[in-house]
Amino acid sequence: xxxxxxxxxxxxxxxxxxxxxxxxxxxxxxxxxxxxxxxxxxxxxxxxxxxxxxxxxxxxxxxxxxxxxxxxxxxxxxxxxxxxxxxxxxxxxxxxxxxxxxxxxxxxxxxxxxxxxxxxxxxxxxxxxxxxxxxxxxxxxxxxxxxxxxxxxxxxxxxxxxxxxxxxxxxxxxxxxxxxxxxxxxxxxxxxxxxxxxxxxxxxxxxxxxxxxxxxxxxxxxxxxxxxxxxxxxxxxxxxxxxxxxxxxxxxxxxxxxxxxxxxxxxxxxxxxxxxxxxxxxxxxxxxxxxxxxxxxxxxxxxxxxxxxxxxxxxxxxxxxxxxxxxxxxxxxxxxxxxxxxxxxxxxxxxxxxxxxxxxxxxxxxxxxxxxxxxxxxxxxxxxxxxxxxxxxxxxxxxxxxxxxxxxxxxxxxxxxxxxxxxxxxxxxxxxxxxxxxxxxxxxxxxxxxxxxxxxxxxxxxxxxxxxxxxxxxxxxxxxxxxxxxxxxxxxxxxxxxxxxxxxxxxxxxxxxxxxxxxxxxxxxxxxxxxxxxxxxxxxxxxxxxxxxxxxxxxxxxxxxxxxxxxxxxxxxxxxxxxxxxxxxxxxxxxxxxxxxxxxxxxxxxxxxxxxxxxxxxxxxxxxxxxxxxxxxxxxxxxxxxxxxxxxxxxxxxxxxxxxxxxxxxxxxxxxxxxxxxxxxxxxxxxxxxxxxxxxxxxxxxxxxxxxxxxxxxxxxx
Numbered sequence: 001x002x003x004x005x006x007x008x009x010x011x012x013x014x015x016x017x018x019x020x021x022x023x024x025x026x027x028x029x030x031x032x033x034x035x036x037x038x039x040x041x042x043x044x045x046x047x048x049x050x051x052x053x054x055x056x057x058x059x060x061x062x063x064x065x066x067x068x069x070x071x072x073x074x075x076x077x078x079x080x081x082x083x084x085x086x087x088x089x090x091x092x093x094x095x096x097x098x099x100x101x102x103x104x105x106x107x108x109x110x111x112x113x114x115x116x117x118x119x120x121x122x123x124x125x126x127x128x129x130x131x132x133x134x135x136x137x138x139x140x141x142x143x144x145x146x147x148x149x150x151x152x153x154x155x156x157x158x159x160x161x162x163x164x165x166x167x168x169x170x171x172x173x174x175x176x177x178x179x180x181x182x183x184x185x186x187x188x189x190x191x192x193x194x195x196x197x198x199x200x201x202x203x204x205x206x207x208x209x210x211x212x213x214x215x216x217x218x219x220x221x222x223x224x225x226x227x228x229x230x231x232x233x234x235x236x237x238x239x240x241x242x243x244x245x246x247x248x249x250x251x252x253x254x255x256x257x258x259x260x261x262x263x264x265x266x267x268x269x270x271x272x273x274x275x276x277x278x279x280x281x282x283x284x285x286x287x288x289x290x291x292x293x294x295x296x297x298x299x300x301x302x303x304x305x306x307x308x309x310x311x312x313x314x315x316x317x318x319x320x321x322x323x324x325x326x327x328x329x330x331x332x333x334x335x336x337x338x339x340x341x342x343x344x345x346x347x348x349x350x351x352x353x354x355x356x357x358x359x360x361x362x363x364x365x366x367x368x369x370x371x372x373x374x375x376x377x378x379x380x381x382x383x384x385x386x387x388x389x390x391x392x393x394x395x396x397x398x399x400x401x402x403x404x405x406x407x408x409x410x411x412x413x414x415x416x417x418x419x420x421x422x423x424x425x426x427x428x429x430x431x432x433x434x435x436x437x438x439x440x441x442x443x444x445x446x447x448x449x450x451x452x453x454x455x456x457x458x459x460x461x462x463x464x465x466x467x468x469x470x471x472x473x474x475x476x477x478x479x480x481x482x483x484x485x486x487x488x489x490x491x492x493x494x495x496x497x498x499x500x501x502x503x504x505x506x507x508x509x510x511x512x513x514x515x516x517x518x519x520x521x522x523x524x525x526x527x528x529x530x531x532x533x534x535x536x537x538x539x540x541x542x543x544x545x546x547x548x549x550x551x552x553x554x555x556x557x558x559x560x561x562x563x564x565x566x567x568x569x570x571x572x573x574x575x576x577x578x579x580x581x582x583x584x585x586x587x588x589x590x591x592x593x594x595x596x597x598x599x600x601x602x603x604x605x606x607x608x609x610x611x612x613x614x615x616x617x618x619x620x621x622x623x624x625x626x627x628x629x630x631x632x633x634x635x636x637x638x639x640x641x642x643x644x645x646x647x648x649x650x651x652x653x654x655x656x657x658x659x660x661x662x663x664x665x666x667x668x669x670x671x672x673x674x675x676x677x678x679x680x681x682x683x684x685x686x687x688x689x690x691x692x693x694x695x696x697x698x699x700x701x702x703x704x705x706x707x708x709x710x711x712x713x714x715x716x717x718x
Contacts, residue, residue, distance in 0.1 A: 004254040005036060006254060007031060009250040014026040017647075018647065024112070024601070027114060027137050028053070029050060029052075029130065031043075031155065050267065052575040054160045055111055055575065056108070057079050058088055058093065072096070072097045072102055075570050081161060082160065096524050110574075110576055114133055115173075118251060119176075119179065121179065129177050146163040146164055146166060147164055149161045149163070149205065171193030173190055173191045173192070176190065176251075183201075185201050186203070186208075197219075198216070199216050236249075264309075265689060265691055266693065269702060275704075276304050276306070281716050282295075284331070284336050286331055292332050295328040301319070307689075313688070315661070316349040316659040323342075339716075340717045341715065343712050345711070347710055349659065350709070355641075357681045357683045358381065360384045362680075363584065366378070366379050366407060367655060369447075375405065377407050379404075380443045381400060383399075389439065389678075390480050391426075399456065401423050402421075403501065403502050407683060422504065426438065431511040436459070437458075438477075440458055443455070448489070448533065451489045452489065452501060454507070456531075460478070460482040462479025463479075480527065481525065485521060486512050487561055490508075511561045516562060529583070530584045533587075534594065541555070550571035550583065552567065553566065568623050568624070577633065578634070579600065580602050583651070584597075584598055585598045587654070589617075594613060595654075604648055605669045605676065608637045608649070611631040636696040638668075646682070652664050661686075662686040667680060
């Protein structure tokens with residue numbers, strides 16, 4: 001077929017977490033395109049999963065008809081259309097359901113998949129069928145009589161329709177679906193456990209989920225090896241032929257070049273293809289200071305970088321100072337005439353930050369701030385010595401702050417660690433008079449109502465007994481479960497000028513952030529953490545983690561220690577990749593949308609970065625979970641960066657560098673020979689793709705190819 005290419009779907013054999021290929025990742029649908037030139041299969045998304053089976057809400061948090069109990073499932077985006085699962089394991093609902101929420105891994109039963117199969121819908125879109133499994137690959141009972149169904153417009157987002165039930169309990173193996181255009185119906189084929197070819201037919205496959213379809217013997221496909229294989233399927237039993245590590249092939253289909261380009265734009269590597277500076281003109285009649293000022297403005301001319309997906313980025317240039325000086329002198333002294341041309345040479349500015357940027361500094365925050373007219377950069381993070389973030393350094397818990405005039409100066413390599421100041425130390429009291437003895441987790445810097453503020457979570461010594469009456473093994477020691485979101489703010493003098501943030505005494509006593517009536521934020525587990533600020537359409541919000549998920553509430557910036565609305569759950573981990581937790585939210589606005597990143601899969605080498613988005617500047621109700629759109633796969637995950645593996649990337653924060661470029665500050669896990677050793681801070685620039693998605697893992701040579709680093713600005717005198 002002219003103008004098409006082949007797309008392969010597959011899973012992988014699980015190998016090692018250190019290769020980002022544990023069962024949670026391997027047992028998802030991966031995609032690869034076939035090269036027209038070499039014929040090789042090229043894995044997309046760095047051979048990482050793209051379509052993951054949605055977690056299934058337990059029956060305990062749903063009514064008998066499948067509708068949510070109250071609004072407990074309101075934040076369950078992936079499972080929005082899933083009713084009560086007939087294969088539910090009968091677990092009890094968590095206490096969170098009573099508060100209109102669900103608890104990960106309790107009210108949401110995580111799943112994996114195997115044997116994915118891609119097919120075309122009648123309208124030209126894509127369908128995906130697969131065998132659903134328990135998380136990790138064991139049977140969950142659904143394979144006896146059903147298969148998983150999802151649809152997609154372009155395979156960059158997915159709508160999970162649930163299980164299609166077949167009138168059998170003899171097993172549904174390797175389900176396949178094809179649309180018969182002549183008959184105007186979908187034909188579903190599979191093999192029962194005893195090897196018999198079976199068939200079901202339905203007019204509308206998208207309406208089949210939740211219904212039981214009649215079953216017949218498939219007399220058209222007697223050969224078990226060809227059941228369901230479409231005419232363009234190129235699969236083979238020779239796994240080496242794919243050239244893909246640990247591949248378990250599903251099937252391949254033909255897609256258009258336009259569809260292939262869309263997949264490459266989202267899941268391929270985007271790289272620099274050129275750099276340019278527009279020509280400039282200048283009046284030859286300029287003289288003296290006026291001429292020198294005009295030439296001095298050329299120092300701020302930026303280069304436009306072009307990229308493989310059609311996107312662009314503007315970057316500052318370090319122009320040749322001598323050439324600019326000679327041009328200024330010649331113009332000021334009248335030595336230039338109309339029609340004359342000059343060339344100024346320069347190099348596109350690309351700061352490459354040290355890796356690691358700061359050792360054993362987790363949940364990092366870099367903040368560009370103007371201190372009474374002086375531009376400064378502040379760095380603050382969680383102490384994570386050898387992975388102990390509750391009471392590190394032999395119980396000498398502290399809150400480290402670094403301040404410098406550039407981001408590079410904040411790094412360990414530039415002496416940033418030696419210049420750290422401890423804003424808080426173990427034993428300092430909060431506004432309630434309680435001694436803060438541990439944690440000081442996830443400190444974030446924000447300006448709230450004109451005041452530099454730090455949001456963070458301290459914890460306290462644990463009580464003798466847990467809330468359920470059991471003995472507390474953290475009694476008399478820092479206990480993370482006692483932690484809650486706090487705020488402290490920088491003081492100002494009588495003239496409204498900010499005091500020095502490096503002096504601990506210049507900060508207010510930390511106050512707990514409470515509900516509108518003074519109640520604690522988390523009514524289920526006590527702990528609340530990772531608080532951030534979102535401002536939109538004149539309204540202010542806090543977003544934070546509790547009950548293993550992200551919550552949001554409004555607040556008045558003039559009284560930032562109190563909420564003004566009831567907290568709502570907006571992000572629930574529903575996939576094997578974000579599994580047990582969604583935490584560390586942080587937001588930036590770009591092209592009319594709020595990009596709220598979060599982290600999932602627990603702290604460690606499996607950590608990932610997810611994304612939800614919402615309209616910005618449109619008075620959208622950010623308290624409504626339905627306002628937020630969730631990406632179904634991680635925005636950032638473990639992978640190779642500049643030739644070295646970085647595992648467990650996450651808990652990031654958006655910020656800006658000296659030139660105004662958006663940067664992403666995050667941590668990754670130390671892991672040597674299987675030993676976890678804590679988390680290190682990293683800093684990267686962010687690139688916006690042509691389709692408006694943030695790219696967080698652009699390699700240095702992809703951001704700026706060495707061939708395009710040197711650039712020329714041409715100036716014509718008029």
